[in-house]
Amino acid sequence: MIQPHDSAIVRSLGHVVIPIAQLFGAYVLVFGQHGPGGGFVGGVVIAASMIMAILIFGVDSADSTLARKILHGDGLGLLLFGGVGGLCLIGGGQFLNYSFLQIPGLDEASQHYAGILLTQIGVAMDVAVTGVSIAVSLSFEEDEISQDEVKDA
Amino acid sequence: MTIEIPLLILLVMTAAGAMLVKDLISSVFILGSYSFALSLVWALLGAVDVAFVEAVVGAGLATVFFLLTLFRTTEKDDVIRRPPVPWAAIIGLPLLGLLLLYGAGDLPAFGDVSSPASTHISPYYLENSVAQTRTPNVVTAVLMDYRSFDTFIETIVIFTAGIACALILRKGGE
Structure with missing residues (x-):
């Protein structure tokens, strides 16, 4: 796993x-x-900000x-994105047709606005998790498993 | 017009440099600067959203991923020997370039209102997106509302990429 950076300037x-x-x-x-x-x-x-935290402070520190x-x-x-589409289905329309997103007190254009905002948050969550996950996967070293086994034994 | 020619030269030079440099870390950084020059080209053409994505993903995230991959493998390209370029490529590739230039002559001019791309469905988006979705940025309205199925499948692709990386690289981990 990535070690914390030594330099005080960087930290x-x-x-x-x-x-x-x-x-x-x-x-x-x-x-x-x-x-x-x-x-x-x-x-x-x-995702880039969190990868930066991992690279600077290490994975195990409190800062990451x-x-x-x-x-x-x-x-x-993905669940949020698909869930908005499912809510449109429940509201009586087609999948991801935000006109049928049943939010009380909003006209049709505002429902589209809310649908776009929710799906954007879904995409952002998916991308952020995937970016951090790939970075952690790439920094995963193979001898780490054996070290854990040594600790257990 | 004055900025386009230096930008194009910078683009070609960084693209060639990324391939020719032997030190792989330098190659990764040159590739990042190539992405940044490309994002300047997108911004110059008025595609600000694409420029933003190119700058953030191409110059930022992809560089970090490449560097992390290099730290796992090797930093110097010692094994790969570049074979001499065959004669067929020396003769054939300029001919292919001439063919492409000949084809590019028939493309509609930049910003042509009567071109197929700007007569088919984009006028509908431009005229109706604000009234129908209250979203002033038409690109977001098209991506997230009119074409949300495409974006949904793209999100599935990104999710699959993350899962695949975790499955392949985190052997025996959590």
């Missing part, structure tokens, strides 16, 4: 840059309907708790 810069990157990712995700960006880019920026926890969320974003 203190990480404490500053990572929250900014996460905030920027959330901004890009939510603002995607009014400007450039959207679910995919927002998810990638959030979020990146470690998000690994258990495989498929949640």
Whole structure:
């Protein structure tokens, strides 16, 4: 597994840059309907911030708790995306036809807006989890298993 | 017009450099700068969303993935020997380029309103997306509403990629 970085400059810069990157990712995700960006880019920026936390502080440190926890969320974003489509089915329409997304107090255009926002959050979650998961998989070393076995024995 | 020619030269030079450099880490960084130059080209053409994705994924995330892969394998390209270029390629590839240039002459001009791409269905999206979805960014409206099935399948592809990487690389892990 990746060891924490030695340099004090890198570690203190990480404490500053990572929250900014996460905030920027959330901004890009939510603002995607009014400007450039959207679910995919927002998810990638959030994933990049968490990969940065893993690379700087190591996987086991308290600073990358979020990146470690998000690994258990495989498929949640896809579930949200498909769930919105299923809600449209339940509302009496076709799969992913947001006109049948039954949200009380909203007209049809606003239902489309809410549907787009929810599916974008789903895409962002899926992309962020996948990015962190691939980075952790790539940094997974084979002798680690034997070390664990040695510890157990 | 003045910025397009240097950008094109930068694009070709970084693409060639990424292939010719022997040190693989330098190659990865040159590939990242290639992606950044390409994102500048997209931004110049007005495709801001594509430029954003290219900059973030091509220059950012893909570079990190390549570097992590290099740390697992080897950093120097010692084994691969490049064979001499065959004569068929030296003669054939310029002919193919000429053929492509000949075909590109028949393409509609950039921003042509009567081209097939801008007469078929995109006027409908441009006219109706704000009224139907309250989404000023038409690209998001098309991706997430009118073409949400495509995006759904793309999301499944990304999910499958993550699962496959975990299955192959995390042997015996959690």
